[in-house]
Amino acid sequence: MNRSVLRKLYPKGNYFMQGDEAIAYGAIFAGCKFYAGYPITPASEIAETMARELPKVGGYYVQMEDEIGSIAAIIGASWTGLKSMTATSGPGFSLMQENIGYAIMTETPIVVVDVQRSGPSTGQATKGAQGDFFQARWGTHGDHPAIAISPSSVEECFWTTIDAFNLSEKFRMPIIILADGIIGHMREQIRIPDPEEVEVIERRLPQNEEEAKLPFGGDLIPPMPIFGRGYFTHVTGSTHKETGMRDVYTPSVHDKLVRRLHEKIEKHKKEIVKWEEKFTDDAEILVVSWGVSAKPSLCAVLRARSEGIKAGFFRLKTVHPFPSERISKLSKKVRAIIVPEMNLGQLIIEVQRFVNDDVRLIGVNKIGGVPITSEEVYNAIKEVV
Amino acid sequence: MSKYRMLKYLRQEVLPTTMCLGCGGGTVLNIFANAVDELGIDPKDLVMVSGIGCSAWIPSPYFKADTLHTTHGRPIAFATGIKVGLPDKYVVVISGDGDLAGIGGNHLLHAARRNIDIAVILVNNFIHGMTGGQVAPTTPFGAKTTTTPYGNIEHPLNISETVAAAGASYVARWTTANPFMLLKSIKKALTKKGFALVEVISQCPVQFGQRNKLRSAPDMLRWFLKNSVPLKKAMKMSPEELEGKIVIGEFIDRERVEFVEELNKIIRGVYVNAD
Numbered sequence: 001m002n003r004s005v006l007r008k009l010y011p012k013g014n015y016f017m018q019g020d021e022a023i024a025y026g027a028i029f030a031g032c033k034f035y036a037g038y039p040i041t042p043a044s045e046i047a048e049t050m051a052r053e054l055p056k057v058g059g060y061y062v063q064m065e066d067e068i069g070s071i072a073a074i075i076g077a078s079w080t081g082l083k084s085m086t087a088t089s090g091p092g093f094s095l096m097q098e099n100i101g102y103a104i105m106t107e108t109p110i111v112v113v114d115v116q117r118s119g120p121s122t123g124q125a126t127k128g129a130q131g132d133f134f135q136a137r138w139g140t141h142g143d144h145p146a147i148a149i150s151p152s153s154v155e156e157c158f159w160t161t162i163d164a165f166n167l168s169e170k171f172r173m174p175i176i177i178l179a180d181g182i183i184g185h186m187r188e189q190i191r192i193p194d195p196e197e198v199e200v201i202e203r204r205l206p207q208n209e210e211e212a213k214l215p216f217g218g219d220l221i222p223p224m225p226i227f228g229r230g231y232f233t234h235v236t237g238s239t240h241k242e243t244g245m246r247d248v249y250t251p252s253v254h255d256k257l258v259r260r261l262h263e264k265i266e267k268h269k270k271e272i273v274k275w276e277e278k279f280t281d282d283a284e285i286l287v288v289s290w291g292v293s294a295k296p297s298l299c300a301v302l303r304a305r306s307e308g309i310k311a312g313f314f315r316l317k318t319v320h321p322f323p324s325e326r327i328s329k330l331s332k333k334v335r336a337i338i339v340p341e342m343n344l345g346q347l348i349i350e351v352q353r354f355v356n357d358d359v360r361l362i363g364v365n366k367i368g369g370v371p372i373t374s375e376e377v378y379n380a381i382k383e384v385v
Numbered sequence: 386m387s388k389y390r391m392l393k394y395l396r397q398e399v400l401p402t403t404m405c406l407g408c409g410g411g412t413v414l415n416i417f418a419n420a421v422d423e424l425g426i427d428p429k430d431l432v433m434v435s436g437i438g439c440s441a442w443i444p445s446p447y448f449k450a451d452t453l454h455t456t457h458g459r460p461i462a463f464a465t466g467i468k469v470g471l472p473d474k475y476v477v478v479i480s481g482d483g484d485l486a487g488i489g490g491n492h493l494l495h496a497a498r499r500n501i502d503i504a505v506i507l508v509n510n511f512i513h514g515m516t517g518g519q520v521a522p523t524t525p526f527g528a529k530t531t532t533t534p535y536g537n538i539e540h541p542l543n544i545s546e547t548v549a550a551a552g553a554s555y556v557a558r559w560t561t562a563n564p565f566m567l568l569k570s571i572k573k574a575l576t577k578k579g580f581a582l583v584e585v586i587s588q589c590p591v592q593f594g595q596r597n598k599l600r601s602a603p604d605m606l607r608w609f610l611k612n613s614v615p616l617k618k619a620m621k622m623s624p625e626e627l628e629g630k631i632v633i634g635e636f637i638d639r640e641r642v643e644f645v646e647e648l649n650k651i652i653r654g655v656y657v658n659a660d
Contacts, residue, residue, distance in 0.1 A: 005658075008657055034470065055652045057656075057657070059652075062648070064465070066491065068459060069491070073469075076434070076470070077466030077469055080470025081470065099459065102455065227467065228430075228474050231451070232396075232428070234454070235454065236445070236454035
């Protein structure tokens with residue numbers, strides 16, 4: 001990415017914008033050059049911003065006929081070396097699942113944004129929700145690793161998207177951004193940095209023909225022999241050998257491939273998994289939240305602490321892989337964990353797996369499209385004091 | 386085998402192919418390789434994309450180029466991203482009727498509408514072959530398949546006419562019994578700016594023929610020849626007369642604005658030069 005172009009187009013400073021727009025600008029700062037999408041509320045503003053801004057930096061916007069085509073097109077573009085993204089909401093995210101699996105199996109770096117809305121089905125199309133927590137983990141079929149990250153402010157939408165591109169390029173896999181309709185449509189002040197402040201990671205390409213011979217093996221994260229360079233790369237969603245050639249009959253070939261796909265994430269979990277915590281040193285009551293619900297959670301914790309209640313705050317930035325070790329460790333010091341989220345209890349299931357039975361686990365769950373208030377979280381804290 | 390002139394275009398380590406005895410897929414692969422050879426295209430400038438099904442195996446993994454073997458029905462959508470990224474390469478989709486006109490029909494229509502510079506060779510064998518011979522959106526009315534044991538009660542999609550109407554620059558239909566016309570059209574499709582479709586009516590004696598009194602490949606090829614009607618002649622025939630016939634020829638050949646060129650025009654118009 002030409003930094004001087006970015007500097008000229010988006011001079012550093014404070015801007016007032018929507019979360020969706022911040023995602024689009026984050027993508028551009030990360031070097032995104034190809035966007036394919038299909039309109040859907042509440043993610044359409046990402047497409048609109050990309051359609052307007054991408055050509056200015058020499059990038060391509062293509063509106064596809066549906067979400068299946070959108071993710072297919074970005075996978076194709078990624079194999080030509082273009083950093084690629086699509087954005088959608090629940091119904092479109094459901095349609096994309098098959099090709100998310102294809103991107104995992106073919107180790108294709110792409111970024112998929114799900115601006116979550118109230119479901120199931122068409123649900124409340126214009127209302128935000130956090131109901132896709134597990135779909136981001138287990139939406140596509142078969143054993144597979146997953147990385148999903150979730151912003152909880154407009155400014156974080158910008159940085160989360162840059163992280164998503166960097167993770168996808170580094171680990172050669174699809175990265176899911178779990179935003180939501182509230183943050184997507186909310187306007188906040190954000191600071192656009194100088195491009196110099198943004199770390200941008202590029203995928204590893206083969207340095208010679210020899211290195212291009214094993215696009216799916218050799219190293220834990222093999223270099224990617226993109227198309228058009230004369231490598232005669234073969235890419236298939238079927239089980240394949242390290243060369244890329246299909247072999248669906250040898251059990252060890254499948255075993256080795258799928259275990260390596262998991263291993264590249266497992267071995268780098270420490271570097272991938274990010275969270276934010278406050279007042280956890282002395283916390284007796286821990287509020288664990290994510291995305292849009294984290295803001296009211298922190299407000300409630302601050303209010304409780306001003307009254308002398310030893311409350312702590314933990315926010316997942318990376319929702320998958322789950323910060324299991326940290327949650328497990330923190331849970332040993334607290335009496336109760338409160339999990340506010342805009343669904344009927346999804347993150348709480350994951351939390352439950354890593355805490356002892358003697359910890360009281362309380363969900364603050366709200367559906368219907370209206371965000372959780374700090375009052376509601378505060379009341380839950382008061383209940384366990 | 387070693388004297389086969391087109392062998393240099395194939396990944397020899399993965400031969401022999403998985404195709405059944407008498408399959409039309411071999412003819413398509415051979416003619417495609419000849420088209421590449423006659424045009425003098427360097428395979429390094431080719432990206433082959435296919436979906437799922439027997440016909441998707443014609444280019445993948447056999448043709449020695451960059452090959453992307455995608456999910457069912459989606460190769461044209463994948464190819465769209467590839468063509469945008471590599472506008473100077475030949476992007477070719479070879480896949481079947483079930484893949485491209487059935488589950489992936491919408492992508493076929495819209496790629497034709499956009500007129501993106503992709504050459505599609507759609508191998509139409511009237512059947513879902515790989516899954517064992519189920520009815521397809523191209524199966525003739527009345528034909529027997531494993532899921533139409535009492536005869537097909539649906540009408541087949543006229544793929545070439547549909548794609549021509551959708552906006553493609555070039556559309557032709559031939560059968561595997563017209564290899565030289567097929568070669569000519571594939572060459573034309575490769576060099577045509579815009580969306581080009583060559584529909585190849587191809588024999589599947591194993592899954593289609595056997596259940597429809599066409600037990601062998603020669604039986605099927607003879608049936609193709611007997612039933613084929615050139616487009617010019619077909620224009621003078623009534624729909625009733627054309628029932629069950631295979632209309633062959635060039636359906637459309639025109640110059641029309643191409644999608645990726647337009648996309649780059651936009652960039653040239655608004656791209657910010659920082660200096």
